[in-house]
Amino acid sequence: MSAILQTVTASAPRRARLWQATLRRLLQLLAVVLGVAVINFFLLRLAPGDAAQVLAGEAGAATPEYMAALRAQFGLDQPLLVQFGKYLLHLVQFDLGYSFRHGMPVAQLIAQRVPATLLLMGASILLAAVGGVILGSLAAYRAGKLADLLVSLLALVFFATPLFWIGLMLVVVFSVWLDWLPVGGMITVEAGYTGLAYVLDVARHLVLPALTLGLFYMAVYTRLMRATMIEVRRQDFVRTAVAKGAPAARVLVVHVLRNALLPLVTMLGVQASAIVGGAVLVETVFSWPGLGRLAFEALFQRDFNLLLGILLCSSTVVVVVNWIVDALYVRLDPRIRLQ
Amino acid sequence: MHHIKFLRTLLGAAALAFAGSAMAAAPVPTPGGTLTTIIQPEPVILTSALNTAAPTGFFSANVFDGLVEYDNDFKLKPALAERWEFSKDGKTLTFYLRRGVKWHDGKPFTSADVKWTLENVWKKIHPRNQILYGKVTSTDTPDDFTVVIHFSEPSLAVLSSLNSNGAQVLPKHLYEGTDILNNPYNNKPVGTGPFVFKEWSRGNYITLERNPEYWDKGKPYLDKIVFKVVPDAGARAAALEKGEAQYAPFSPVPLKDAERLAKLPSLKLETRGYEWLSPWLFVDINLDRPYFKDVRVRQALAYAIDRNAFNKVVWYGFGKPADSPVVSTLKQFHTSEVPQYEFDLKKAEALLDEAGLKRGADGTRLKINLDYLPYGDDFKRSGEFIRNALKRVGIEVNVRAQDTPTYTKRVYGDRDFDLSVVWFAGFADPLVGVTRAYWSDSVGKNIPWSNGSGYRSAEADKLISQAQGSASQSERIALFKKLQQQVQTDLPSLPLLELHFFTVQSSSLKDAVAGVDQVYGSLKNAWFDSGAKVAANPAPAQR
Numbered sequence: 001m002s003a004i005l006q007t008v009t010a011s012a013p014r015r016a017r018l019w020q021a022t023l024r025r026l027l028q029l030l031a032v033v034l035g036v037a038v039i040n041f042f043l044l045r046l047a048p049g050d051a052a053q054v055l056a057g058e059a060g061a062a063t064p065e066y067m068a069a070l071r072a073q074f075g076l077d078q079p080l081l082v083q084f085g086k087y088l089l090h091l092v093q094f095d096l097g098y099s100f101r102h103g104m105p106v107a108q109l110i111a112q113r114v115p116a117t118l119l120l121m122g123a124s125i126l127l128a129a130v131g132g133v134i135l136g137s138l139a140a141y142r143a144g145k146l147a148d149l150l151v152s153l154l155a156l157v158f159f160a161t162p163l164f165w166i167g168l169m170l171v172v173v174f175s176v177w178l179d180w181l182p183v184g185g186m187i188t189v190e191a192g193y194t195g196l197a198y199v200l201d202v203a204r205h206l207v208l209p210a211l212t213l214g215l216f217y218m219a220v221y222t223r224l225m226r227a228t229m230i231e232v233r234r235q236d237f238v239r240t241a242v243a244k245g246a247p248a249a250r251v252l253v254v255h256v257l258r259n260a261l262l263p264l265v266t267m268l269g270v271q272a273s274a275i276v277g278g279a280v281l282v283e284t285v286f287s288w289p290g291l292g293r294l295a296f297e298a299l300f301q302r303d304f305n306l307l308l309g310i311l312l313c314s315s316t317v318v319v320v321v322n323w324i325v326d327a328l329y330v331r332l333d334p335r336i337r338l339q
Numbered sequence: 340m341h342h343i344k345f346l347r348t349l350l351g352a353a354a355l356a357f358a359g360s361a362m363a364a365a366p367v368p369t370p371g372g373t374l375t376t377i378i379q380p381e382p383v384i385l386t387s388a389l390n391t392a393a394p395t396g397f398f399s400a401n402v403f404d405g406l407v408e409y410d411n412d413f414k415l416k417p418a419l420a421e422r423w424e425f426s427k428d429g430k431t432l433t434f435y436l437r438r439g440v441k442w443h444d445g446k447p448f449t450s451a452d453v454k455w456t457l458e459n460v461w462k463k464i465h466p467r468n469q470i471l472y473g474k475v476t477s478t479d480t481p482d483d484f485t486v487v488i489h490f491s492e493p494s495l496a497v498l499s500s501l502n503s504n505g506a507q508v509l510p511k512h513l514y515e516g517t518d519i520l521n522n523p524y525n526n527k528p529v530g531t532g533p534f535v536f537k538e539w540s541r542g543n544y545i546t547l548e549r550n551p552e553y554w555d556k557g558k559p560y561l562d563k564i565v566f567k568v569v570p571d572a573g574a575r576a577a578a579l580e581k582g583e584a585q586y587a588p589f590s591p592v593p594l595k596d597a598e599r600l601a602k603l604p605s606l607k608l609e610t611r612g613y614e615w616l617s618p619w620l621f622v623d624i625n626l627d628r629p630y631f632k633d634v635r636v637r638q639a640l641a642y643a644i645d646r647n648a649f650n651k652v653v654w655y656g657f658g659k660p661a662d663s664p665v666v667s668t669l670k671q672f673h674t675s676e677v678p679q680y681e682f683d684l685k686k687a688e689a690l691l692d693e694a695g696l697k698r699g700a701d702g703t704r705l706k707i708n709l710d711y712l713p714y715g716d717d718f719k720r721s722g723e724f725i726r727n728a729l730k731r732v733g734i735e736v737n738v739r740a741q742d743t744p745t746y747t748k749r750v751y752g753d754r755d756f757d758l759s760v761v762w763f764a765g766f767a768d769p770l771v772g773v774t775r776a777y778w779s780d781s782v783g784k785n786i787p788w789s790n791g792s793g794y795r796s797a798e799a800d801k802l803i804s805q806a807q808g809s810a811s812q813s814e815r816i817a818l819f820k821k822l823q824q825q826v827q828t829d830l831p832s833l834p835l836l837e838l839h840f841f842t843v844q845s846s847s848l849k850d851a852v853a854g855v856d857q858v859y860g861s862l863k864n865a866w867f868d869s870g871a872k873v874a875a876n877p878a879p880a881q882r
Binding site for chain 2: 047048049050053054055056057058059060061062063064065066067069070073100101102103104109112113168171172175176179182183184185186187189190284285286287289290293294297300301302
């Protein structure tokens with residue numbers, strides 16, 4: 001009884017600290033979102049031409065009446081500050097606005113693309129992390145031997161080759177020559193698959209883009225893991241573990257790997273944040289219906305409501321990923337505390 | 340003698356019989372199959388009555404019929420309208436509509452739909468049609484299947500633009516009283532056409548299914564059409580090569596890949612079906628620049644560019660050197676009796692000298708900028724070709740790149756350019772697509788694809804407005820020929836090429852071209868030759 005009481009009283013200040021930290025983080029997020037909204041709203045308007053001009057341009061013909069109708073439809077005929085005020089007003093109500101170009105609310109457009117993006121992101125991060133850890137460990141344990149040489153060479157090649165080129169080569173080899181995998185897209189629409197067949201179909205379409213997007217980071221992780229593991233293996237506590245007769249596998253997983261993972265987790269955070277940018281290329285090459293392409297097209301089409309919406313969502317993702325990375329630090333290394 | 344005669348008759352009969360059997364063997368369309376096409380860029384909206392962008396037009400005609408269709412010779416064929424007649428004074432146009440046509444939601448199609456669309460869409464929103472329907476004073480619908488359009492002035496050009504792209508009829512019952520541009524049916528269209536809209540997965544694909552109740556009995560032959568969005572040109576080439584897509588219009592792959600794909604037995608290149616667009620590539624010269632005000636300088640530019648070499652080197656022969664803004668496939672309107680500017684560097688240099696633009700110490704007469712329409716590599720290389728051509732006569736050209744909205748604002752709004760490389764669609768009547776490049780009223784109003792050179796000629800304006808209001812087609816033709824002579828004398832812009840767009844399609848897809856406007860027409864006539872269909876549509880199990 002007294003023991004329980006003791007733990008409760010002991011955890012009270014800790015819980016308060018946690019609340020404080022959470023609150024601080026939420027405020028941080030709010031500031032980031034507001035900053036992104038304000039800066040980008042005005043920055044984007046520096047680009048010459050507007051959405052009405054783009055639409056008229058694509059139409060291949062236009063008249064003053066048509067342009068005026070479009071501008072009125074988009075709200076572009078109002079003063080900039082009025083447009084900004086309206087945007088903020090919508091934003092505080094968690095409304096990302098309306099994409100007139102697509103004739104759809106921005107939130108809905110983004111929601112349609114999020115699953116494809118998450119799938120591609122998740123698959124490529126998983127591939128990069130798992131592949132990087134295994135190959136890096138292999139190279140570290142065989143440092144200087146043939147396996148190390150091969151792995152390091154491979155890592156260097158993937159590290160140095162441009163993303164789009166890898167993508168195109170993969171298509172040429174695995175789709176056109178060998179005919180194993182589809183050229184692009186996310187599903188075989190013509191076939192109308194359901195259930196398990198649908199899942200398998202999506203998986204087959206996922207292989208090449210996930211590989212293309214993941215290979216670069218896999219190379220980064222391989223090199224990172226190799227270097228840190230060689231370093232960690234020289235540490236006293238590893239020597240102690242080996243000396244006390246711990247099995248080699250246990251030494252690898254519990255002592256070496258866990259300590260070598262910290263820099264990898266940092267890089268994972270960076271990858272997750274950078275992937276929206278990298279995804280533009282891969283999504284274009286593989287006709288993958290994700291967010292990156294949507295953002296890229298929105299910029300060229302001057303669809304600023306949509307672009308702002310995507311930027312806001314992705315900056316939120318970056319902030320959240322950083323939280324997760326911080327939490328992982330604590331999990332991996334008990335000496336680190338959340339502030 | 341008689342025998343010989345008899346023998347000859349016999350042989351003749353045999354030959355006839357043979358020809359007859361060969362004709363009987365002409366393939367009968369096999370119904371069925373799914374056609375996968377590539378649509379690029381992804382359309383913004385699926386109704387071309389509201390936006391005439393190319394991808395929308397390519398898609399939209401499969402869902403919506405026009406009042407008429409065009410055959411391979413620009414002649415009108417009945418579609419939603421079975422008959423039509425212009426009054427002698429060219430001011431009254433009557434359409435007799437097809438009976439028993441139903442919208443995809445089951446509601447009957449009537450003259451009220453045509454009247455409503457004309458008054459609310461063609462007249463007010465359609466970006467090209469205001470010049471055609473601007474003079475409409477009233478529209479009568481004496482009964483459900485007759486539409487009578489009254490114009491204040493003769494408007495013969497209307498007949499050139501009555502297909503699904505120029506006169507797309509929208510369902511009144513779904514649009515009346517709504518905010519037309521924001522109507523949800525813009526993106527889930529309900530038409531009368533051969534195919535019914537099924538699904539649009541953004542950034543991914545659009546699917547259509549066969550309309551079993553289509554008025555053109557037996558058509559369409561295809562069960563389903565999938566429009567895939569494939570943003571990368573290399574991926575488009577790979578998808579076509581592999582047979583994952585069997586039809587891709589609007590020059591979907593780089594010109595150098597086109598040659599390679601054309602050699603594959605499974606694919607063929609088709610350049611028919613774009614004639615209705617009458618596209619021409621030209622250089623706009625900014626007439627506000629002091630050094631371009633002298634016509635001799637503009638003539639020098641024309642003489643300095645070798646259009647034959649330009650066609651071969653830059654456009655891989657997918658074009659024809661142009662001598663007028665009205666392309667030669669528009670046989671009745673085109674004339675070659677215009678001033679010609681055959682490639683001649685000496686003449687170009689002499690004209691520049693005469694105009695007072697002497698070569699400086701470094702051999703340079705003038706330094707200017709060139710902006711090209713950023714529609715891909717071909718346009719960039721067009722700019723580079725012109726840079727090299729003009730360098731030889733002492734004009735230093737700086738080629739500038741930018742994205743499309745920046746380009747259109749620069750040329751049509753800010754007018755901050757010297758030369759601009761662009762293409763326009765001239766359409767089947769010069770009034771629709773050609774005159775906008777020369778009509779003085781639109782200069783500098785930031786209207787894309789209008790008069791970019793800043794040409795202001797009372798003579799040209801007069802010819803244009805006369806041609807617009809004339810009730811006699813032969814008079815209109817004469818006026819347009821005069822206009823071509825006028826603008827080729829004044830040279831506010833240099834027509835370089837008549838462009839030949841191409842479609843890459845599976846060789847097993849038959850009858851995919853039914854008229855001069857096929858690229859903006861429906862695929863209701865297309866069918867898969869059953870022998871080759873398997874190869875074009877591999878069953879998923881085989882893959």
